[in-house]
Amino acid sequence: MGNRLLDVIDLKTYFITPRSVVKAVDGVSFHVDENETLGIVGESGCGKTVTSLSILRLLPRPAGTIVGGKIMFEGLDIVKMTEKQLQRIRGGKISMILQDPMASLNPVFNIGNQIGEAITTHTKITGKNLVLRVIDILQRVKIPSPEARIRDFPHQMSGGMKQRVVGAISISCHPRLLIADEPTTSLDVTIQAQYLQLLKDLQAEFGMSLIFITHDFGIVASMCDRVAVMYAGKVVETAPVRDIFFRPAHPYTVALLKAVPKLETETDRLISIKGQPPRLDNLPEGCSFSPRCFQCGDGCLRAEPTLVQVGLDHYARCWQLQGKP
Amino acid sequence: MTVFKKRAATRKLGIEMSDALIIEKPGKRGKRRPSPTVIIFSIIGAILLLTAILAPWIAPHNPNVGVLYDRLKPPFWQKGGSLEFPLGTDTLGRDVLSRLIYGARTTLSVCALVVVIAGSLGTFLGIIAGYLGNWFDIIIMRAVDLVFSLPTVLLALLLGAIFGPSFEILVFIISFTLWAGYARMARAETLKIKGFDFISLAKVAGCSRSSIMARHIFPNVLSPIIILATLQVGTIVIVEASLSFLGVGIPPPTADWGSMISDGRSYIVTAWWLCIIPGLAIALTVLTFNLLGDSLNDWLNPLIHRQ
Amino acid sequence: MQRYLLKRILQAIITVFLMSVVIFLLGRLSGDPVPLLLGDLATKDEAALITKQLGLDKPIPVQYAIFVKNALHGDLGKSVRGAHRTVVSLIMERIPATFELAAVAAFLSIILGIPIGIISAARRGSFLDTSGRVLVMLGQSVPAFWIGIVLMYIVSVQLRWLPTSGYGSFKQIILPAVSLSIINLAGIVRLTRSSMLDVLNAEYIKLARIKGLSERVVIWKHAFSNSLIPVLTFVGTMLTGLMTGVVVVETIFAWPGLGRLAWEAVTQRDFPVTQGVVLFMTFLFITANLVVDILYAYVDPRIRYT
Numbered sequence: 001m002g003n004r005l006l007d008v009i010d011l012k013t014y015f016i017t018p019r020s021v022v023k024a025v026d027g028v029s030f031h032v033d034e035n036e037t038l039g040i041v042g043e044s045g046c047g048k049t050v051t052s053l054s055i056l057r058l059l060p061r062p063a064g065t066i067v068g069g070k071i072m073f074e075g076l077d078i079v080k081m082t083e084k085q086l087q088r089i090r091g092g093k094i095s096m097i098l099q100d101p102m103a104s105l106n107p108v109f110n111i112g113n114q115i116g117e118a119i120t121t122h123t124k125i126t127g128k129n130l131v132l133r134v135i136d137i138l139q140r141v142k143i144p145s146p147e148a149r150i151r152d153f154p155h156q157m158s159g160g161m162k163q164r165v166v167g168a169i170s171i172s173c174h175p176r177l178l179i180a181d182e183p184t185t186s187l188d189v190t191i192q193a194q195y196l197q198l199l200k201d202l203q204a205e206f207g208m209s210l211i212f213i214t215h216d217f218g219i220v221a222s223m224c225d226r227v228a229v230m231y232a233g234k235v236v237e238t239a240p241v242r243d244i245f246f247r248p249a250h251p252y253t254v255a256l257l258k259a260v261p262k263l264e265t266e267t268d269r270l271i272s273i274k275g276q277p278p279r280l281d282n283l284p285e286g287c288s289f290s291p292r293c294f295q296c297g298d299g300c301l302r303a304e305p306t307l308v309q310v311g312l313d314h315y316a317r318c319w320q321l322q323g324k325p
Numbered sequence: 326m327t328v329f330k331k332r333a334a335t336r337k338l339g340i341e342m343s344d345a346l347i348i349e350k351p352g353k354r355g356k357r358r359p360s361p362t363v364i365i366f367s368i369i370g371a372i373l374l375l376t377a378i379l380a381p382w383i384a385p386h387n388p389n390v391g392v393l394y395d396r397l398k399p400p401f402w403q404k405g406g407s408l409e410f411p412l413g414t415d416t417l418g419r420d421v422l423s424r425l426i427y428g429a430r431t432t433l434s435v436c437a438l439v440v441v442i443a444g445s446l447g448t449f450l451g452i453i454a455g456y457l458g459n460w461f462d463i464i465i466m467r468a469v470d471l472v473f474s475l476p477t478v479l480l481a482l483l484l485g486a487i488f489g490p491s492f493e494i495l496v497f498i499i500s501f502t503l504w505a506g507y508a509r510m511a512r513a514e515t516l517k518i519k520g521f522d523f524i525s526l527a528k529v530a531g532c533s534r535s536s537i538m539a540r541h542i543f544p545n546v547l548s549p550i551i552i553l554a555t556l557q558v559g560t561i562v563i564v565e566a567s568l569s570f571l572g573v574g575i576p577p578p579t580a581d582w583g584s585m586i587s588d589g590r591s592y593i594v595t596a597w598w599l600c601i602i603p604g605l606a607i608a609l610t611v612l613t614f615n616l617l618g619d620s621l622n623d624w625l626n627p628l629i630h631r632q
Numbered sequence: 633m634q635r636y637l638l639k640r641i642l643q644a645i646i647t648v649f650l651m652s653v654v655i656f657l658l659g660r661l662s663g664d665p666v667p668l669l670l671g672d673l674a675t676k677d678e679a680a681l682i683t684k685q686l687g688l689d690k691p692i693p694v695q696y697a698i699f700v701k702n703a704l705h706g707d708l709g710k711s712v713r714g715a716h717r718t719v720v721s722l723i724m725e726r727i728p729a730t731f732e733l734a735a736v737a738a739f740l741s742i743i744l745g746i747p748i749g750i751i752s753a754a755r756r757g758s759f760l761d762t763s764g765r766v767l768v769m770l771g772q773s774v775p776a777f778w779i780g781i782v783l784m785y786i787v788s789v790q791l792r793w794l795p796t797s798g799y800g801s802f803k804q805i806i807l808p809a810v811s812l813s814i815i816n817l818a819g820i821v822r823l824t825r826s827s828m829l830d831v832l833n834a835e836y837i838k839l840a841r842i843k844g845l846s847e848r849v850v851i852w853k854h855a856f857s858n859s860l861i862p863v864l865t866f867v868g869t870m871l872t873g874l875m876t877g878v879v880v881v882e883t884i885f886a887w888p889g890l891g892r893l894a895w896e897a898v899t900q901r902d903f904p905v906t907q908g909v910v911l912f913m914t915f916l917f918i919t920a921n922l923v924v925d926i927l928y929a930y931v932d933p934r935i936r937y938t
Contacts (some may be wrong), residue, residue, distance in 0.1 A: 058841055062757070085849070091844035098842075103835035108857050108933060118843045155931045169843065474647050476917045477874040479894070479910045481657055484905045488899040563775045568878055570777050572899055586778060590884070593785050600785075604778035611773040 004072075006032040006055070006094075006177055011069035013047075013054045020281045024050040026233040027069075032177065037203070037210040039224035040240070041256070043277055047233040048213045049099075053180045056094060073177075079167050092122040095175040097183045101163035105154035111165050112150035115172055123174040134160070135171075140205070141168045141198060160191040164198070171202055178203075179211045183220070196223060204299050217260050221245065226313075229253050232278050232288040239314040249316040251295045287319065295320045346380060347411045360451035363624050373610055377430040380591050384423035386410075391418030397596050415588065421598060425606055427580040432610070435575075436561045438496045440613040448550055449502035452510025454520060465508060472505035485573020494572050499564055503557060510553055514546045515520045522534060548625050555618035559611035566607055582607050636929055641918060644922040651914050652703070656696050659907050690715050690772055701803035708911065709904035711897075719908035722893060729799055730889030733882070734874050736805055741870065745817045746863065764821065767905045772818035777880035780811035784884065798885035808885040811879045816870045825929025827859040834858070865922060871920050875913060 009143035013025040025047045032038045040048050053092035057078060073094065080213055081089070092254045098104045106114060110263060114276055116165040117138050119125055125133055133152070138146030154162055180199065184192040196219065203210050212223055227244045229252065231235040235249040248254045248265060255273045278284060284291055286301040293300065299319045301310065308321045360453050374381060395418040399406040406413060410419040448628050454465040481498040517523065519542075568574035569583030577584060582603040589599025639714055690698075702708070708719040749766075752761045771779075784807060787793050794803050831837065832855055840854045882891035897905035 058838065087844045087846055090842055096842045098835055098839060100835055104839045106836040106840070106854055106858065107933070108861075108896070109854075117845070119845050157932070167841070169839070270657060355930065470643075471647060471650060474918055475651055476872055476875045476914055478872075479879075480654070480658075482879065482894060483655065483771055483906055483910045486901065486903065487658060517743055564876075566775050567777060567876065570775070570880060571895055573882070586781065590781060593742060593781060594789055597736075597785065600778070600781050604774060605784065607775060607778065608770070608773045612769065615769065615773060 001176060003034055004031050004035050007070075007072040008051070008055070009070040009072065011051065011054060011071060012067045013050050013059065014067050015063045016065055017063050021132070023283065024064075024231055025054060026278055028233070028235050029069075029228070030122070030235060032209050032211055034176075034209055035114070035203075035207055035324060037212055037223055039220045039227040040213045040230060041215060041220060041227060042230035043215060044232045045277055045280070046278075047179055049232055052096065052181055052213060055179065055232050056090055056096060056225040057088075061286075062204060065255075070104075077093065086111075088122070091175070092173050093117055093175055094177045094179065095173070096179040096181065097163075097166055097169040099182045099185055101159055101166050101183075101186065104166050105162060107154055108175065110151050110153050111157075116163070118169050119173045119238050120171045137168045137172050138165075140171070140202065141165070142274075143168070160187055161196070162216070163187060163191075163195060165316045166196065167195075171208070174206055175208060177209045177316045178212065181213045182197065199223070209287070217245075217257065228258070233280060233284060234288065236289070236318070239311065239316075243311055243314045247269075247314070249314065249321055250318050251293045251320070252289050253316075255292075287317075294301050331490070340537070360470065360620060360624050362620035366430075366613055366620060369613045370617055373429060373613065374433060376426055377433040380426045380430045384426045386420035386423040388419060388423040388427040389578050391415070391420070399596070400598050400602075413596070414591065415585070415596075415599055419511050421585075421602060422576050424580040424585060425582070425603065428582045428585065428603065429599070429610070431575055431579055431581045432562055432607075434564055435492075435499070435562060435565050439499045439561050440557065443500040443502075443504040444507050444550065444554050446500070447507025448511040448543075448546065450504070451508035451513075452515050452546060453573055454508065455512035455515025456538050456542060457534070462512075466512070468605055469505040469508050472502065476504070478567070481564075481568055482571070482573060485568065485571075490569075490573050490576040491505055492575060492579075495565065499561055502564070505555065507550060507553060510549055511546050514549055515542055518542055518545050552618055552622050552625065553615055558614040558618075562607060562611050562614075577608060579621070637926065640925050644918055647918050648735060649914060651677065651918070652700065652911065653696065653905060655911050655914070656699050656926060659699055659903065660692065660695075681737055682765060690830040703911070708908035711902055711905045713902050713905075719905050722905060723890065723908060725889060726881050727894050729881070729887060730878055733808055733812060733887060734878060737799065738816070739879075740809060740813040741820055744813075745820030746824050749821045750851070750856065750859075751784045752821065752825045752924055753828035765825075768818040768821045771814045772822075774814075775880075776811055776877040777884055779814050780808070780881050780884045783807055793894040796937065797887050799886075808881050808887050810842055811884075813879060814876065816873045819866060819870065819873070820863065822887055824859060824863055827862045828855055831855045831858045845862060857931075861928070864928050864931060867924050875917055901933075902921045 008028060008030050010027045012023070013023055015022040015024055015115055027053055027129060030038065030040075031058070042048050050064070051057070053064075055078065056070055057066070059065070059212050062130065066079050069079065073089070076085075078086070079090070084240060087299055088141045105111065112131070116130050118131055119130060134150060138149060143149055143161060147155075154165075157165070167183075169290055178199075183199075184195055189197060195242065198211065202208070206322070210223075212219065224241050226240050228235050229244070229250065231252050237248070237253050239247075241250075244253065245257065248257055252273075253273045259272055273292055273325065278288055278291070284301075286303055287296075288294070290296045290300045295318075295322060305319045307315045308315050309315050327558055330449055354597065388489070391414065395410065395414050396416055398410050398414045399407050400413045400421075401411045410420045412424070451463050454462040481495075481502075483497055488587075498562050524537065524541060527541055532540075565574055566581075566583030569581045570587045572587070574583060575581040585603040586588070587601050589596065635928055644872060687900075708723075710716045710718050713720060752764045755761055787807060794807055797804070800875050832851075835856060837850060840850045845854075878889065879891035879894055881887065883895045884891045886892070894906060894909045894913075898907065
């Protein structure tokens with residue numbers, strides 16, 4: 001690990017409609033160093049995807065707005081960048097892999113065209129060199145016989161292949177940070193493992209940092225160096241990966257880990273966290289997790305908890321942790 | 326389904342299903358209150374319908390009888406006009422306002438008949454094609470494709486040439502043009518619903534195919550069909566007006582907006598109201614029903630990505 | 633691709649065939665044409681002779697066969713009016729005028745409609761969007777013939793900018809073409825807009841933005857090419873609108889085209905001409921739809937493989 005590459009400071013992204021204000025991301029802070037993999041974990045709707053879209057300023061308009069906070073990247077604040085500056089960053093310095101490979105590729109252009117487009121946007125490579133570069137990238141994502149595949153259309157490829165092409169597009173300009181938003185959710189389990197290995201290899205080869213958004217702790221264990229756990233638009237715990245698994249501090253993290261079924265335990269019922277995640281336009285007073293927390297105390301209902309350090313580089317947001325060494 | 330059949334069905338399936346699941350059908354979620362636009366346009370549409378129905382009581386004069394002495398009087402706000410004939414008179418001295426009101430009657434009765442005929446026939450065939458599949462589907466869809474690939478208004482022209490203008494033929498030919506639209510939509514919706522669990526439940530409980538189609542599929546197909554029907558009223562009005570304008574629609578002397586425009590055409594310079602006013606009536610009617618259809622659509626099918 | 637082409641062509645041929653049967657049967661429904669041809673004073677023998685000549689005593693299927701044979705050889709009968717010219721010659725004479733008018737109208741609808749639709753979608757909710765949609769809605773609510781009459785009244789009679797009728801000069805085509813284009817314009821704007829809105833929500837548009845492409849490229853290269861697909865289908869429907877509109881517009885503006893010919897024939901009970909024109913225009917219509925389907929397969933590569 002080395003210097004800080006990305007520093008998200010107190011990011012607030014709200015969806016403002018005439019009917020309501022949804023606080024999708026409400027004061028989120030984390031950082032990613034060079035060459036490291038940060039995992040962002042949480043249930044659906046906790047704000048993981050909105051956070052990643054905020055980093056690239058690709059929120060759905062006109063409702064999605066960043067109302068506060070800073071996103072520092074290479075010395076500049078992304079929140080304050082102009083559209084032109086953002087276009088240079090997107091794809092070139094920070095790239096993203098979306099969840100659904102089936103829909104991520106434009107159906108009317110062949111894949112050579114789509115990969116090539118990414119390259120010509122950020123470099124001056126054209127003509128024969130461009131074709132060679134595209135073939136090279138296809139090889140790196142382990143697509144067989146890339147020279148033949150260049151003219152294929154997305155609907156002619158399998159899901160796993162398409163996701164590799166999407167991966168190819170995202171690394172084509174050697175970005176320094178790659179955000180992967182649940183990239184394996186729609187893939188078969190067997191393909192998943194191969195794809196994850198591919199991402200690891202690419203990371204090592206290109207010296208990229210990776211933000212891995214997932215709800216799967218298995219992936220977290222095998223891919224991530226550090227983890228940030230999100231709940232209801234806030235980060236409730238950040239820690240190195242071993243600490244998250246062996247010394248989880250926040251009740252929500254504890255509950256999440258308990259809910260992951262292990263092969264060895266015999267049980268009739270699966271453990272789940274009672275209750276439902278709160279509506280983001282109608283959050284409870286005090287700590288957002290209080291209605292479902294098994295450790296909830298009086299103080300928890302009055303005010304939002306502040307960040308507390310519970311170990312080396314290990315922070316959590318919980319009133320019950322105050323006073324612990 | 327009777328309560329007994331429901332229980333039998335769940336037992337056969339061997340799963341514990343809560344009652345909520347059994348009753349749950351798509352589309353029966355609590356509907357929000359209708360938006361103001363739906364209400365406004367429904368009211369305007371209702372006014373139009375009422376005008377048509379109450380024509381004999383509302384119209385100031387007999388639409389088909391005129392006194393030549395009163396011919397070509399302008400509307401009341403122009404010089405020479407009077408409130409006796411608020412919107413003027415035509416070449417035969419007939420009151421334009423009364424003809425307009427009776428014209429609404431003509432046009433809206435054509436619309437009502439066509440919607441009922443084309444709508445029921447089309448929906449019926451569409452549900453059958455979608456639910457029963459196989460030969461039914463193939464034959465019905467071929468017929469639908471055929472209708473779509475013919476310029477039916479030209480055929481209407483042909484029929485008009487053969488039989489002369491007639492109300493019945495008009496209704497027939499327009500229905501013939503439009504049933505295919507309902508069939509296509511009903512079929513698409515049926516295919517969507519076919520796969521839902523409550524259909525399988527009904528089958529397992531022993532319901533016959535026709536009862537499934539009538540009691541489960543049809544009510545769920547109804548709302549898109551109603552929206553389609555509302556949007557089609559505009560088309561029917563314009564087609565009817567066009568055919569009447571050409572002389573192959575409603576036979577004279579029945580008051581009809583299209584014929585009124587055709588009659589008034591040569592007098593456009595001297596008596597502009599003969600052409601313009603019926604056209605405005607057409608525009609108002611079409612606009613109302615189109616906007617009503619659009620707002621019904623927005624109300625019943627809220628878009629997920631609405632921002 | 634070949635398979636798809638073959639399938640579509642076959643479908644088109646069958647439709648033409650069915651259509652000809654329908655039209656033919658409708659023709660026979662119109663009653664005995666002999667009295668019309670000969671007038672009231674024909675004798676029984678003359679009537680019998682003509683009947684035999686025209687093959688009207690043969691069974692229906694045979695008559696149909698003769699009908700088809702003649703049609704394929706370019707003989708669609710003769711007009712019962714005036715100079716008894718052949719239907720085919722009348723049609724041929726009027727084709728250029730109709731084609732000109734339809735082409736200009738279609739061109740106007742597309743050239744104006746698509747950009748308005750795209751801008752409406754790209755700037756959804758803005759004043760441009762709303763006013764465009766209102767105008768379009770109004771345009772769809774009025775019959776083409778009424779617009780034609782109103783335009784004629786305002787532009788030709790009151791303002792005297794353009795002539796009311798006639799064929800030949802550039803000025804004379806403007807009003808009819810504009811009247812004809814309005815209904816389709818509305819449809820195209822509506823369709824382009826909704827198709828663009830759907831496309832703009834797609835994942836691959838997000839990916840295009842993630843790549844760092846400028847908004848202009850995202851809209852005009854990625855979104856536009858996908859939104860064209862439904863619009864192309866509309867071109868097929870547009871043909872229907874054109875075909876019906878052409879009859880009324882030509883009639884109003886005294887444009888010497890097929891539409892006007894049809895109307896004249898209908899009002900004067902000239903059945904062979906009516907039948908011939910309808911047959912011809914329907915054939916054109918089916919062919920045009922076939923061409924659209926083929927183009928469709930070109931633009932959307934997914935179709936080629938179904």
